[in-house]
Amino acid sequence: MIGGWAREFVVACGAGAAGCLLTTLVALRTAPESLERINVNGRRVPAVLGFGIVTGVVSGLFASTWLGSATLLWVSALGYSASVLAVAGVMFSAGLLDDRKGDEAARGFRGHLGAARRGAITGGLVKIAAGGLAGLGAALSAAGVLMKIEMFLLVPLTANLFNLLDRAPGRAAKAGWLLVVPLVLFGDPGWALAAAGLIGALVVVTPFDLRERGMLGDAGANPLGAIIGFGTGLALPEPFRAAAVLVVAGLNLASETRSFSHVIESTPWLRRLDRIGRK
Template sequence: MCRRRYAVALVEAARMLTAGYVILLMMSVAFARAALDLVRRFLQDHDMVDLNFRGERIPTACGLLLPLLLAAEVAVRLIADRAVTAGGTGPTVAAAQDAVVFWTYGLGVGLVAFVGFIDDAMGVKHVKGLSGHWSEWREQRVISTGVVKAGGTAIAALWFVLPISRNESIWQIVCQIVMLALMANGVNLLDVRPGRALKVFFLLFAAIAVEATASGYTSWYGWQGALPYVLPVLAGACALFRPDLQGKLMIGDSGANVLGFAAGCWSIMFCSAALQIAMLAACVLLHGLAWRSSLSHAIERHPLLLWLDLLGRGRT
C-alpha cells in the first residue's frame, strides 16, 4: 500500500510538472544565470577568490546568488501585497498566516547566508569540520568564524520553527530545530568536491516533493502555494550546478548552508514528521562520520556513492 501511494505521488508530481511549472522554472533559471554573472564579477572584483582543484583562482561565495534571488521574490511579494491593499481588498486569514511564515522563512535564510558569507570572507581556510573548530577553541581559545556561523544558524532555526509551531510537542519542536541546524551544516560538510553539495540538494528536493505529494500534507497549499518558498532557491541551484561541477566557481558556505537550511524548512512546512525524523537521523549519522573521519574517504569506499559523486565531474 505504501509503495502504491508513493508511485501515485510520483505520477502526480510528473503531471504537475507538465502544467506549466517547467516553463516557469526555465524562465527563473534564465534570470538566475544572468544574476550569477553579476555576482561572479562582483566577487572577482573584490578578490573573493580561491584556488580550485586545478590550481586556478575562481570566485568563491557564489552561493550569495540564492539569498539575492529570494530577496527578489520578497520584493515581488511586497508589490503584490501593496496592489491588493490598494485595490481595497484585504488579505484573508490564511493569506495573512502564510505571509508571516514567508517573512520568517526569508529572514531565516538571510541570516544563514549572512553568517555563511562571514565565514567565506573571514574564515581561516585550514580549519575544517567540527573537530577542527573544536581544536581551535581547545588549543588557542579562539572563537572561529565557524562557531559564529553555527550560532547564527541555530538562531535562524529557532526564528523559523517557533512562530510556526502550533500543535507540536516540545520534543517535536526541539527535533525540528536541531534538524534545521544540522541540515545547514551537513550540506556544507559535503561541499568539498565540485557539484557534490548541489547533487545532495537535488536529491533532498526530490524526496521532499514526493513525500509532500504522497502525504497530502495540509500545509502544502498545492504546488502553487509552495512556489515562493521553493522556486528562488531551486532556480539558483540549477544556475549554479554546471559551473560548480566544472570547477569554475565555488558556492561557499554562503550557498551550501542555505541549501541545507532551505531544504530543512521545506520538510517542516510541507512534509510529515516521518520524513523530518529520517532527515534528522541522517544528519546525526553524517556528522558522526565527519567527526571521526573524512567524508570523502567514506564515499570513495562505496562504489555507488563514488559513482554518483563522480557523475558529470570525473576524478579530480
C-alpha cells in the same frame, strides 16, 4: 504542483533563476581574491555562487508574494516565506563571513568550540551561532513543542551537512536536487511556493558549479541546506521527522572522524554519481 498554484510556482522559479543568473554573472566578474579557493582539481575558483542563491530566494519570494491570491495556500506560503527569508539571510551572512576569513586551522564542531574556549572567534563558530538563530526562525513555523525542537535541530544540522558536501564540483548541488524534487512533489506545497526562488537559483548555479566556474562556498551551501532542512521538517510526519534529525545529526558527527570525500571515492556507485556532469 497539480493544484492552482502551479503558475505562481513556475513564475517564482523563473524570477529566482533570473535574479540568480544576473547576480552570479556580476559576482564572477568582480570576485575578490579573498573569495577564491583552490578546488579538488587544483583550479582557482571563486566561491561566489551564494550571492546568486540568496538573490534567487529573494526574487522568488517577491514574485510569489506579488502574484499570489488570497487563498489558504498563499497565506500558508506567506507565513513560510518569512522563515525562508530569515533562514537564508542569516546563513548567507554567516557563510560569507567564513568564506572571507578563508581556510582556518580549526575544523569541525570540536575544533571551533575548542577555539572558543581559548578565546578565539572563528568563522565556524559564527556559523554555529547563526545556525541556532536560523533554527529558531524555522521553529516559529512549527506546530507543537516537539516539532519546534526538531525543526530547531534539523535546519542548522542540514545546513552544515551541505557545507560538508561542498568539497567537489556539483556535489552539494546534486544533493540539493535529490531532496528538492521529492519535497516539491510530495512535501508541503506552502514551502514549495516559498522556496520556489531557491529552486530556480539551483537550476542556474548547478552548471556553474559542475563546470568549475564557481563554487557555492559556505554562503551558498549553508542557506541551500538550511532551507531544504526546513522543507524536510515540514514534509515529514512523526516519527520520520525525528528519524531525519537523528540521521542528519549522525552524519554530522561522522564527519568529525571520517572524510565524506574518502567514503564517496571508495564507494563505486557514489563515485559514479559524484562525477556525473563534471569536467
